[in-house]
Amino acid sequence: MIHVKSPFFEDPMTNASDFHPFDTHLDQDRAQKILSDATNGADDGELFLERRRSESLVFDDGRLKNASYDASEGFGLRAVKGETAGYAHSTEISETALQRAASTAKLAVGDGGGTLADAPQPTNRKLYTDADPMADAEFPVKIETLREIDAFTRGLDPRVVQVSASMAASLQEVHILRPDGKLVSDTRPMTRLNVSVIVEKDGRRESGGSGGGGRIGLGGLIDPENWQMHAREALRIALVNLDAVPAPAGEMDVVLGNGWPGILLHEAVGHGLEGDFNRKGTSAFSGLVGQQVAAKGVTVVDDGTLPDRRGSLSVDDEGTPTGRAVLIEDGVLVGYMQDRQNARLMGVAPTGNGRRESYAHAPMPRMTNTIMESGDATPEEVLGELKDGIHAVGFGGGQVDITNGKFVFSCTEAYLVKNGKVVAPVKGATLIGDGPQAMKQIRAIGNDMSLDPGVGTCGKAGQSVPVGVGQPTLLIGGLTVGGAAV
Amino acid sequence: MTPPRLPQCLLAGYGTLAALVALGTILFIINTGVGHLLTFHEIRWITVLYAYVASLSLMMILGALVTGVLGCIPAIIYWVASQLAPSGLILSLAIGGSHTLLIGAIFLSESDGSISFDTLALIALPPGLLAGVVFDALLQRVRNRNIQPADRPIASSGIR
Numbered sequence: 001m002i003h004v005k006s007p008f009f010e011d012p013m014t015n016a017s018d019f020h021p022f023d024t025h026l027d028q029d030r031a032q033k034i035l036s037d038a039t040n041g042a043d044d045g046e047l048f049l050e051r052r053r054s055e056s057l058v059f060d061d062g063r064l065k066n067a068s069y070d071a072s073e074g075f076g077l078r079a080v081k082g083e084t085a086g087y088a089h090s091t092e093i094s095e096t097a098l099q100r101a102a103s104t105a106k107l108a109v110g111d112g113g114g115t116l117a118d119a120p121q122p123t124n125r126k127l128y129t130d131a132d133p134m135a136d137a138e139f140p141v142k143i144e145t146l147r148e149i150d151a152f153t154r155g156l157d158p159r160v161v162q163v164s165a166s167m168a169a170s171l172q173e174v175h176i177l178r179p180d181g182k183l184v185s186d187t188r189p190m191t192r193l194n195v196s197v198i199v200e201k202d203g204r205r206e207s208g209g210s211g212g213g214g215r216i217g218l219g220g221l222i223d224p225e226n227w228q229m230h231a232r233e234a235l236r237i238a239l240v241n242l243d244a245v246p247a248p249a250g251e252m253d254v255v256l257g258n259g260w261p262g263i264l265l266h267e268a269v270g271h272g273l274e275g276d277f278n279r280k281g282t283s284a285f286s287g288l289v290g291q292q293v294a295a296k297g298v299t300v301v302d303d304g305t306l307p308d309r310r311g312s313l314s315v316d317d318e319g320t321p322t323g324r325a326v327l328i329e330d331g332v333l334v335g336y337m338q339d340r341q342n343a344r345l346m347g348v349a350p351t352g353n354g355r356r357e358s359y360a361h362a363p364m365p366r367m368t369n370t371i372m373e374s375g376d377a378t379p380e381e382v383l384g385e386l387k388d389g390i391h392a393v394g395f396g397g398g399q400v401d402i403t404n405g406k407f408v409f410s411c412t413e414a415y416l417v418k419n420g421k422v423v424a425p426v427k428g429a430t431l432i433g434d435g436p437q438a439m440k441q442i443r444a445i446g447n448d449m450s451l452d453p454g455v456g457t458c459g460k461a462g463q464s465v466p467v468g469v470g471q472p473t474l475l476i477g478g479l480t481v482g483g484a485a486v
Numbered sequence: 487m488t489p490p491r492l493p494q495c496l497l498a499g500y501g502t503l504a505a506l507v508a509l510g511t512i513l514f515i516i517n518t519g520v521g522h523l524l525t526f527h528e529i530r531w532i533t534v535l536y537a538y539v540a541s542l543s544l545m546m547i548l549g550a551l552v553t554g555v556l557g558c559i560p561a562i563i564y565w566v567a568s569q570l571a572p573s574g575l576i577l578s579l580a581i582g583g584s585h586t587l588l589i590g591a592i593f594l595s596e597s598d599g600s601i602s603f604d605t606l607a608l609i610a611l612p613p614g615l616l617a618g619v620v621f622d623a624l625l626q627r628v629r630n631r632n633i634q635p636a637d638r639p640i641a642s643s644g645i646r
Contacts, residue, residue, distance in 0.1 A: 194645075209645070263643050271641040397644025460641040467643065 019051040019073070019173040022183075025093040032181050034095070035077065038102035039179045041112020044080040044340055045105070046318060047177040049073075049093065050359040054170030055134050059146035061162065076359040079105040080341050081114050087362040117344060119182040120320040127307050127314045127322075128215035130187035133169040136218035142167055145222045153197055153231040159242070160235065161205070162198035165227075167191075169218055176319040184319035190214075190310070190466060192455070193221040197234040201242050206427070208237030209412075212453035214310045237394060237413050240425045247429035247483025248416065253389035253443075254431060254479045255382060255417075260452040261392060262471035266370045267400040267407045268435035269293075269300060271460065273327045274353070274365040275342035277402050284405035284436050285333060293333045294439035297375050300328040302337050304352055304368030310454040311369040311468035315352070318363050322352035328439075339365045357463040367458060369468035375445025379473040382444040384420065390429060390481055391415040391422065398431075405435035408482075430482035438476055446473030489568040490629060498625040499561025503550040505620045506613060510546025517543055538609065546613045564621070578625070582618020 022028040031047060039045035051073035058066040076089035077098065086108030088101035137145075149165040172188040194211030210233035213221065220226060256264060269285070277283035285293060294300070304322030306312050313322045318340050326334055338346070339354030342365055355366035383391065391414065398409030411429040415422045451470035458467040490498075517539045564578070 211645070266643055267641065397642060399642035402641055455645045456643055457645075458641065458643045 019049075019175075021049045021051075021075075021093050021175060026095060026098065028177070028183070030095055031098060031177060032179070034098050034102045035177060036179045038077060038106040039079045039109070039116060040106075041114055042079045042081045042106075042109045042116065043114040043344060044117045045078050045179055047098075048076045048078070048317065048356070048359055048363075049175040049177070050075070050172065052170060052172045052358065053132075053134065054168065056166065056168040057142055057146060058164065058166045059143075059150055060164040062150060064143060064146070072358070074359040075101070076356075076362070077101040077105045078362055079108050081109045081112075083341075083345065084108045084110075085341065085362055089360045116179055117340065119178045119180055120184070120315070120318070120340075120350070122182070122184065123315065123321040125305075125314055125321065127305060127312050129189060129217060131189065131217060132171045133189045133191045133217045134171065136169070137222060142218075142222070145227070148224070149195055149227050149231060152228060153195060153235065156231065156235050157199065157239070159199040159201050159239070160197055161200045164194075164196040166194045166211075167218070167221070168193075168213075174317070176315075176317070178319065182319075184315050186314050188215060188313070189217065191216055191218050191221055193218075193227060193230065194455070195227065195230045195234045197231075197238045199235070199238040199242055204242065206238050206241035206244070208234045208239070208241060210234040210237065210453075211455055214308050214454035215312060216308050240413060241427050244425040244427035245416070246485040247390070247411075247414065247426035247481060248485045249481060249483040251478050251480050253386055253475065253477050254481070255386045255389065255391045256471070256474045256476065257391070257393040258379070258446060258448045258471060258473045259450040260455065260469065261395055261474075262370065262372060262452060262469035263395055263456055264398065264407070264409050264431065265300065265372050265471055266367060266456070266458065266467065266469045267398050267409065268405065268433070268438050269328070270302070270367045270370045271400050271402045272405050272435055273300075273302075273333075273336050274367070274402075274460075275336045275338040275346060276365050278336050279342045279346050282403050284403065284434070285336075288333045289335065291333055292331050292440075293436060294328050294331040295442040296331045297445050298328055298331050298439060298442055299326070299373040300370065301326050301373065302351070302353065302367050302370050306369050306451070306468070309369050309451065309468045310456065310466045311367065313352070313355070313368060316354045316363070317356045318350070318354035320350045320352040320354060322368055325351040325353065331439075337365050337367060339363055355465050357465055361463050364461065364463070366460065366463075366465055367467050369451070369470065371449065371451070371470040372445070372472065372474070374447045374449040374472045377444050377446050379446045379448050382446045382473045382475050385444050385475050386417050387420050388418050390426065390431075391417055392429065392431065400435065405437075406433070407435060407438075408432050426483065426485075428484050432480040432482055433476075438479060441477040441479075442474060443477050444475040448472050490565065490625060492562070492565045494625060494628045495561040495565040495568075496558055497628050498621050499558055499564075501624040501628075502617050502621040505624075506546045506550035506617060509616070510543045510550065510613075513539060514543035514547065541609050542612060545609055546616075549610070549613065560617075560621075578622035579615060579618040582614045582616070582621065 053071045055069045074091040079086045086105035088104040090097040146165045150163045153163045169191045176184045192213035196209040198207045210230040272283045272285040303324040337353035338351045340350045343350040354363040356363040392411045394413030396410045400407040409431045414429045449472040456467045
């Protein structure tokens, strides 16, 4: 990747969509000819051109600690034949580099004989602005906002000993050219603001964090009302943890809060429902379409069409318009998330889930915004059913083994419940289970589905992509809780 | 599958020699133990078997020890061959064959002529082929050990 150092100090007002590689770097007809030759005899293929600019500012320990600006551009050329994909990429967008990439990618085509798949249906839908979020505020304004966040948070409570505030914005511009000449373009903004707090009392230190973002401008994030809310929330979590006792260990019932705790759903079942592992028959959910894989009332969808959300895309990285893929309906598995290659091999339609981290990566089936829909119970009723167990409200990160669905997740805010009453906050709680079983053990679903604030990133096969999650308050029976209490 | 790297081949090659020494020693000890129970007044199949196993185990031990330095040659041959053509058990067995020749040649050069090349080859062939199988198994293990975690089907998520 090309990393350009920090021109934004000089001129933050950059033009939003000025990446036009077919005007500046390549002749479109020549590029299409090279692509057509590379995919001659293939089943599918495309030329993915990308430019990404991003900036990140971190205010830590009372001063601006890190300011970075990155700009990168390049292309990736893919030829797909059967289960084989040839992929070549370059940071140099030129006809010479394209020729070289084409000669590599076409190795996957072998003797040919494939029939080129139809191009995705075009769409005029725009789910987010194409304005450059980095240009939403002058550099001094951003620094001053971070300084204000630091001062405000420190002033909230004398126990605050450390504050870290960060702001990040990026703009990704992509053009996807298909062998038949169809060209799809998308401009994708992304912003993020985060506040982390460390508090100290009697020699004990705890931390809390809160933030948000999405495919929106920076304007809303640097609004004092927004960042003050995050500062208070980060402090609240830190203070809760200051009084937390070690988490118990063992098998117990768990109530998950609404919103961001849906990341557990993302790991527990989402990855298992991505097309690639199901096509190969190695997912925990392989071959179970039409079968009851979750408790009655559980409906899970992957929806890439929600405006402004972190996981949303107008078109995926193969040019397919994103959709609302119903994965589990009333507990019955009805479908998987598909990119074009896996959809073709499985004989189904692509669902707009072909995603990649950048031009340097081949696309694969990935989640967008994965959501469990609301049930009938009120959150109070769901909590009321928890007699002894854990009420997990906040999560850090987690991981899953896709082949068997076994997941592990760490809680950042959780409470111990005994005899139906909250006894104390707990720290160090880890939730362990396997996705298919956990889905069958869901005993109550709240009617308060909400989406996360826009903070999630998902990693798979070395590629990270932004994702969204959402779920209502949920009671799951018999999860294994790992904790330090004896 | 990408061809193996030279250090991987060398590691598997020396592992093979170590395995031959270990197996030969076990075989020799067992054979010696059984030898006390035998009488050698007349040639019977059991005494022939005893003599054969004794020679075999000695060849495995001494052959592997003597070819300790030269033992890298089959591994290097394997590496060169695997860069040109797909590697696998067949190629490993061929390498085992070269082990056989190596071991046999060294023993022949040390013998006083009382043992024929045919007999020597007959004795050296099993450890040679065994070496090929062990080499292949060890190479697979060495290569699997180098698979990075990113190749495992683990997905993760978190706040970023």
